[in-house]
Amino acid sequence: MGSTQPEFKNPATTTLLELAKARRTYYGLKAESPISDEAIERIVQDAVLHVPSSFNTQTSRVVLLLKEEHQKVWDIAITVMEGLVAAGHVPKEMFENHTKPKLNAFRAAYGTVLFFVDYESLAPIKEKFAIYADKFDPFALESNAMSQYLVWTALHSEGFGANLQHYSPLIDEQVQKTWNLPASWKLDAQLVFGTPTSEPGEKTFLPIEDRFKVFGK
Numbered sequence: 001m002g003s004t005q006p007e008f009k010n011p012a013t014t015t016l017l018e019l020a021k022a023r024r025t026y027y028g029l030k031a032e033s034p035i036s037d038e039a040i041e042r043i044v045q046d047a048v049l050h051v052p053s054s055f056n057t058q059t060s061r062v063v064l065l066l067k068e069e070h071q072k073v074w075d076i077a078i079t080v081m082e083g084l085v086a087a088g089h090v091p092k093e094m095f096e097n098h099t100k101p102k103l104n105a106f107r108a109a110y111g112t113v114l115f116f117v118d119y120e121s122l123a124p125i126k127e128k129f130a131i132y133a134d135k136f137d138p139f140a141l142e143s144n145a146m147s148q149y150l151v152w153t154a155l156h157s158e159g160f161g162a163n164l165q166h167y168s169p170l171i172d173e174q175v176q177k178t179w180n181l182p183a184s185w186k187l188d189a190q191l192v193f194g195t196p197t198s199e200p201g202e203k204t205f206l207p208i209e210d211r212f213k214v215f216g217k
C-alpha cells in the first residue's frame with residue numbers, strides 16, 4: 001500500500017486503527033487488573049449491546065468471570081482433560097507437558113469472558129424469512145465474533161493482555177451447570193485476560209497486495 005499517511009477527518013479514526021494494530025495475543029498473564037471490575041463490566045456490556053447482529057436479532061450471550069469464578073472455568077477444563085487422559089483418549093505425557101501448563105497459564109489470569117450464541121432464539125425469524133433460514137446461524141456466529149473482537153481490543157486498550165480460546169464442546173456441560181446458564185446458550189469462545197507478564201510472539205503478515213484490491217479510486 002502507499003507509503004504516505006492519509007489524513008482522517010476525525011482523529012478518533014486514527015486512534016481506532018491504532019488500537020486495532022496494537023491488539024495482540026498474550027499468553028503470559030497474571031491475576032491483576034489495571035482497571036476496576038466495573039470498567040471491565042462496562043466494556044463487556046457495551047460490546048453485547050452495541051455490536052450489530054443480522055436483522056438486529058441480538059443473539060449473543062456473554063458471561064464475565066472474574067478472579068475465583070474465572071479460575072473455575074480452567075479447573076473445569078483441566079478436570080475434563082484429566083478424564084480424557086484417564087480414558088486413554090489423550091496421551092498422559094502430552095497432557096502433563098503441554099496441555100496442563102497451558103490451562104494453568106489461563107487459570108493464572110484475571111478473568112475470562114465466555115461468549116455464547118443463542119441459536120434457539122432465531123426460530124421465529126427463520127420461519128419468517130424462510131429463504132434466508134440457513135444464513136441466520138452463521139450470521140449469529142459472525143456477530144458473536146465481532147463482540148469478541150471489540151472486547152479483546154478494548155481490554156487491550158486498558159492495559160490487559162488477552163488470548164482467545166475454544167474449549168467447546170469439552171467444557172460446555174460443566175460451564176452450563178456451574179453458572180446455571182440457559183441450555184439454549186451455545187458456547188463459542190473464551191477470552192482470557194489479565195495483566196501481561198510477557199510479550200506476544202512475533203507476527204508476520206502476508207503481503208497486503210495479495211489480499212486487498214481497490215477499484216474506482
Ligand SMILES: Cc1cc2nc3c(=O)[nH]c(=O)nc-3n(C[C@H](O)[C@H](O)[C@H](O)COP(=O)(O)O)c2cc1C
Nearest residue numbers: 023024025026145163164165166167189200201203
Ligand atoms: C477466530 C479465531 C480463533 C482463534 N482461536 C484460538 C484458539 O483456539 N487458541 C489460541 O491460542 N488462539 C486462538 N486464536 C488467536 C490467533 O492464533 C491469533 O489471533 C493470530 O495468530 C494472530 O495473532 P495476534 O492475535 O497476536 O494478532 C484465534 C483467533 C481467531 C481470530
